[in-house]
Amino acid sequence: MPKCSLKNCKNITSRRLKKDGISYFRFPRDPIRCGEWTSIVSQQRREDFFKPNNSSVVCSEHFLEEDMYVSSKGIKRIRKTAVPHVADITPQDLKDIENLDDGRDTGKKCKSPTTSLSSGSVLDTPRKLRMKCKLPSCSKRFTIKDKLINNLRKRNSRLVKKIISLKNALKVLKKRLDRYNYTYAIVTNYTY
Incomplete structure (x- = not known):
């Protein structure tokens, strides 16, 4: 399925x-x-x-x-x-857009385009202005997530290196064990 x-x-x-x-x-x-x-x-x-x-x-x-x-x-x-x-568009974006269309406040308030041209053009819709206000917080979340991803990648590479070194140590120990078993077998066969 x-x-x-x-x-x-x-x-x-x-x-x-x-x-x-x-x-x-x-x-x-x-x-x-x-x-x-x-x-x-x-x-x-x-x-x-x-x-x-x-x-x-x-x-x-x-x-x-x-x-x-x-x-x-x-x-x-x-x-x-x-x-x-x-x-x-993610479901979270759809919820934000629905909230903006409903006229509910979703956090930080933006100034009207007629009072301040720095937040947007006079031709921008209120919905577009609210989305522009949300943009810095979203970009901040993306940078935090990117840092987290980079940290996890670094951690993963360290763990991969550790696994490789442990595998190599295991091979060395296995060779030693095989050599010990071989010499033990020779010694026990020789004494009988």
Whole structure:
């Protein structure tokens, strides 16, 4: 029962079928095209190390209509050059936009465009101004997450080096044990 590889997509092959108008497409076998798909999906999932497996699929909702066609047997197919089309809006962004549209305050207040031109143009909508006000806090969160990711990468590389050194030490000890067992066997056979 593969699930669509994109984050927050609820399409699963056992629930949404072809009769519902949903088709599922496996990642291409061509390494270049598979790399394109993988990079798009990993960016959408915000995972640097996403790797598709043999059962990874992307549903037809994430492809443009011009990238799809219906075969002579009535099966929905995608063109060889098709790649998943993903909007850069996350569910959190959608909630923020809904809150802005509702007119509720979401934190820091921005000045009206008529009173201050430094926050935006007179032609900017109030929603756009609020989003501009949220931009510094979001960019700060991204820098914090980037630092965390870099620290985890450094920690991971240190652990990999430690594992390699432990494996080497284990090999040396195993050789010593084998040498000891060999000499012990020679000595015990010689005494009898």
